[in-house]
Amino acid sequence: MNNVSVSAEKSPVKNAILGFQHLLAMYSGDILVPLLIGGALKFNAAQMTYLVSMDIFMCGVATLLQIRRTPITGIGLPVVLGCAVEYVAPLQSIGKNFGLGYMYGGIIVAGLFIILIAKPFAHMRKYFPLVVTGSLITLIGFTLMPVAFQNIGGGDTTAKSFGDPTHLFLGFFTALIIIVLNIWAKGFIKQISILIGILVGTIVAILMGTIDFGAVGQAHWAQLPQFFYFGTPKFEWSSIATLILAAFTCMIESTGVYFALSDITGRKLADRDLEHGYRSEGIAAILGGVFNTFPYSTFSQNVGIVQLSGIKKLTPIYYSAFMLMILGLIPKFGAIATLIPASVLGGAMLVMFGMVGAQGIKMLSQVKLNNKNLLIIAISVGLGLGVTTQPALFQYLPATVQVIMSNGMVVGSFTAVILNILLNHTGLKDKVEE
Numbered sequence: 001m002n003n004v005s006v007s008a009e010k011s012p013v014k015n016a017i018l019g020f021q022h023l024l025a026m027y028s029g030d031i032l033v034p035l036l037i038g039g040a041l042k043f044n045a046a047q048m049t050y051l052v053s054m055d056i057f058m059c060g061v062a063t064l065l066q067i068r069r070t071p072i073t074g075i076g077l078p079v080v081l082g083c084a085v086e087y088v089a090p091l092q093s094i095g096k097n098f099g100l101g102y103m104y105g106g107i108i109v110a111g112l113f114i115i116l117i118a119k120p121f122a123h124m125r126k127y128f129p130l131v132v133t134g135s136l137i138t139l140i141g142f143t144l145m146p147v148a149f150q151n152i153g154g155g156d157t158t159a160k161s162f163g164d165p166t167h168l169f170l171g172f173f174t175a176l177i178i179i180v181l182n183i184w185a186k187g188f189i190k191q192i193s194i195l196i197g198i199l200v201g202t203i204v205a206i207l208m209g210t211i212d213f214g215a216v217g218q219a220h221w222a223q224l225p226q227f228f229y230f231g232t233p234k235f236e237w238s239s240i241a242t243l244i245l246a247a248f249t250c251m252i253e254s255t256g257v258y259f260a261l262s263d264i265t266g267r268k269l270a271d272r273d274l275e276h277g278y279r280s281e282g283i284a285a286i287l288g289g290v291f292n293t294f295p296y297s298t299f300s301q302n303v304g305i306v307q308l309s310g311i312k313k314l315t316p317i318y319y320s321a322f323m324l325m326i327l328g329l330i331p332k333f334g335a336i337a338t339l340i341p342a343s344v345l346g347g348a349m350l351v352m353f354g355m356v357g358a359q360g361i362k363m364l365s366q367v368k369l370n371n372k373n374l375l376i377i378a379i380s381v382g383l384g385l386g387v388t389t390q391p392a393l394f395q396y397l398p399a400t401v402q403v404i405m406s407n408g409m410v411v412g413s414f415t416a417v418i419l420n421i422l423l424n425h426t427g428l429k430d431k432v433e434e
Contacts, residue, residue, distance in 0.1 A: 015315045015316045015319050016316075016319045016323075017192055017195065018192060018316035018319070019315075019316040019317065019318070019319025019320035019321075019322075019323060020195060020319070020320070020323060021192050021194055021195035021305065021316075022080055022302065022305055022316060022317060022320040023320045023323050023324060023327075033055065033082070033083040033087070033088055033294055034048070034051040034052045034055045034083075034293075034294070037051075037088060037091050037092055037095065037294075038051045038052075041092070041095045041096065041100070047230070049220065049223065049331055050223060050226075050229055051292075051293065052331075053223045053328050053329070053331045054223070054225055054229070054291055054292070054293050054328060055083065055293045055294060055328070056324055056327050056328035057225060057324065057325050057327075057328025057329060058225075058284070058287060058288055058291060058293045058294075058296065058328070059080070059081060059082045059083075059296065059324045059328075060320075060321045060322060060323070060324030060325035060326075060327075060328060061284070061287065061321075061325065062081035062082075062280075062281075062284035062287070062288075062296035063079070063080045063081045063317065063320065063321040063324065064318075064321045065081075065280040065283055065284055066079055066081055066277065066280045066281070066284075066298070067079065067314050067317050067318065067321070069276070070276075072276065072279060073276050073279050073280040073283065074276050074277075074280055075258060075269075075273050075274070075276055075277030075280065076273070076276075076314065077258065077261045077262070077265065077267070077277075077314075078261060078265070078302070078306050078312060078313065078314055078316070078317050079257065079258075079261060079298045079299070079302055079317070080298075080299050080302050080317060080320060080321070081281070081284060081296045081297060081298055081299060082296060082297075082299045083288075083293075083294035083295060083296055083297075084246075084250045084253070084295075084296075084297045087243070087246050087250075087294060087295055090242045090243055090246050091103055091107075091243075091294070093242070094106060094239045094242065094243075098234075098236055098239055099231075099234070100230045100231055100292070101230075101231045101232060101233055101234035102233075102234045102235070102236045102239045103239070104228075104230070104231075104233045104289045104292055105233035105234045105235040105236070105239070105240070105289070106235070106236075106239040106240045106242070106243040106289075107233075107243060107285055107286075107288055107289035107294065107295050108233055108285075108286050108289035108290070109235065109240045109243070109244070110240070110243040110244050110246070110247040110285055110295055111247075111282045111283065111284070111285030111286035111287075111288070111289060111295060112282065112286065113244045113247055113248075113282070114247050114251065114278055114279070114281055114282030114285060115278075115279050115282035115283065115286075116282075117248075117251075117278070118275045118276075118278035118279040118282060119275050121251060121274075121275075121278060122271045122272070122274035122275035122278065123271050125255075125271060125274060126425075127417060127420060127421060127425070128252075128255050128256075128259070128417070129367075129420065129424075130259075130363050130364070130366055130367050131364070131367045131373045131376050131377060131416070131420060132256075132376070132380075132416045132417055132420050133255060133256040133259040133260070133363065134360050134361075134363030134364035134366075134367060134377075135360070135364065135376065135377050135380045135381055135412065135416045136252065136253065136255075136256035136360070136380075136409070136412065136413050136416060137256045137257070137259075137260045137303070137356060137357075137359055137360030137363060138357050138360030138361055138363075138364065138381060139360070139380070139381055139384040139385070139408060139409055139412040139413070140253065140256065140257075140356055140357075140360070140409060141353045141354065141355070141356030141357025141358070141359070141360060142353075142357045142381075142385060143384055143385065143388045143408040143409055143412070144349070144353045144356070145350070145353050145354070145357075146388065146389075147349065147353075148346050148347075148349035148350045148352075148353050149346065149350070150346070151171070151342040151343060151345050151346025151349060152167065152168065152171030152172065152343050152346035152347060152350065153167055153168070153171075153343070153346070154167040154342055154343055155342030155343075155346075166208065166210060166343075167341075167342075167343040168343070170201055170204065170205055170208075170210075170341055170343040170344050170347065171201075171343040171344065171346045171347040171350070172347060173201060173204065173347065174197045174198065174200070174201035174343075174344045174346075174347030174348055175197070175347035175348070175350045175351055176347075177193075177196065177197040177200050177201065178193045178194055178196075178197035178347070178348060178351045179351065181193035181196060181197070194305060194348050194351070194352065197347065197348055197351075198340060198344055198345070198348050201340075201341070201343075201344035201347060201348075202339065202340050202341065202344055205341045205343075205344060210341060211339050211341065213339065220331045220332065221330060221331075221332050222329065222330060222331075223328075223329060223330075223331050224329065225291050226291070226292075227290060227291065228290070228292060229291070229292045230292045231292075233289060243295070246295075247285070247295065249407075249409070249410045249413065249414075250281070250295075250297040251278055251281070251297075252413040252414075252417065253297065253298070253409055253413060254277065254278070254281060254297050254298040255274065256360075256413075257298045257299075257302070257303060258273075258274060258277055258298070259363075260303045260356075260359050260360070260363065261302075261303060261306060263359070263362075263363055264303070264306055264307055264312065264359070265306075265312040266312075277298075281295075281296060281297050281298070284296040284297075303355070303356045303359055305352060307355050307356075307358075307359055364377060372423040372424060373423075375419065375423065376416055376419045376420055376423060377416075379415055379419060380412045380413070380415040380416035380419065381412060383408075383411050383412055383415050384408040384409060384411055384412025384413075384415070385408060385412075386408075387405060387406055387407070387408050387411050388407075388408030391406035393405075393406075394406055
């Protein structure tokens with residue numbers, strides 16, 4: 001361990017700052033899902049306040065479940081958890097067509113599915129070699145890049161102000177600050193480059209008069225979690241099947257993140273570690289259904305933070321988890337974080353998601369690049385990026401199929417797994433030249 005890591009590990013203040021950096025980096029993703037789903041389901045202000053606050057609180061709870069190793073849960077890697085974007089379209093569809101009760105019933109069953117399949121899925125690790133996980137991590141980084149640029153433009157592509165020069169300046173200025181700090185800064189300053197970039201970008205936005213502080217004044221001081229706030233769970237087979245498919249996809253994505261962090265931290269993962277990681281996500285999903293929030297899985301942008309900061313210990317993540325819980329219980333404080341402009345977060349995402357993609361490329365550089373593995377990489381990455389850039393390609397297919405086929409991470413991950421099985425684990429492998 002280098003000297004910087006040692007000092008960070010021993011300093012509560014530095015650990016808190018590093019934890020705050022993780023929180024800010026994931027915060028937009030934390031609040032994005034409740035804003036999208038609550039908006040689509042026409043939630044009023046009180047409902048939206050509860051949804052956002054409890055989602056933030058549950059992100060902290062889910063993160064604690066994952067980083068704290070117990071005999072049955074916790075992978076013990078520097079990960080943070082939030083609601084994955086794979087769930088957004090299915091949850092919106094279920095909520096609109098069936099109602100909130102069926103949405104939360106499906107989430108609870110999906111969590112049970114993850115728990116039940118955790119052990120057998122962990123033993124399938126031979127189907128997730130570096131060529132698969134490396135392709136998936138590359139895809140995660142590059143398919144999320146449009147989200148970064150959408151935020152740089154202002155966040156809402158339908159707004160007249162989207163792409164306004166002010167947004168572009170704040171976004172690319174934030175990215176420039178982070179890049180400059182990573183090139184010339186040293187030690188702790190370099191480790192918190194993303195945090196500094198976000199704070200500097202926000203201060204510049206305040207000086208430019210682009211931030212409205214009204215949300216802070218309107219927010220409540222306290223909000224406690226409540227069982228079944230929006231109603232008791234109900235169950236319907238198509239809703240359950242849709243969310244189980246989304247959960248399975250997130251398990252594949254989480255596997256890639258686990259192995260990426262394993263590669264960065266130098267810690268080898270056993271089947272039991274993976275089993276504990278999946279089970280933690282299953283329990284977090286059940287809690288999300290009970291408290292009427294969302295299912296939770298590992299956030300891929302955290303890979304970029306760990307890579308950039310060089311901090312591989314769990315202590316900052318504990319700080320981040322507790323901060324998330326506090327923010328969730330005190331919406332007034334949470335509202336302060338919502339003041340960060342989307343364009344500033346987009347600039348930080350540009351660097352973070354790029355680092356995630358670069359980590360995937362680094363993993364692929366360790367793969368034996370024979371024809372079989374080149375096919376796996378080429379087709380899975382190509383399909384994943386293709387459907388991400390052209391989601392309208394499947395507009396004439398049924399809505400459920402569209403949800404699956406327009407998601408680059410879903411298409412790419414399943415393609416990589418299937419091609420790996422065909423080309424490396426069946427008789428077809430002898431048909432392809434090395």
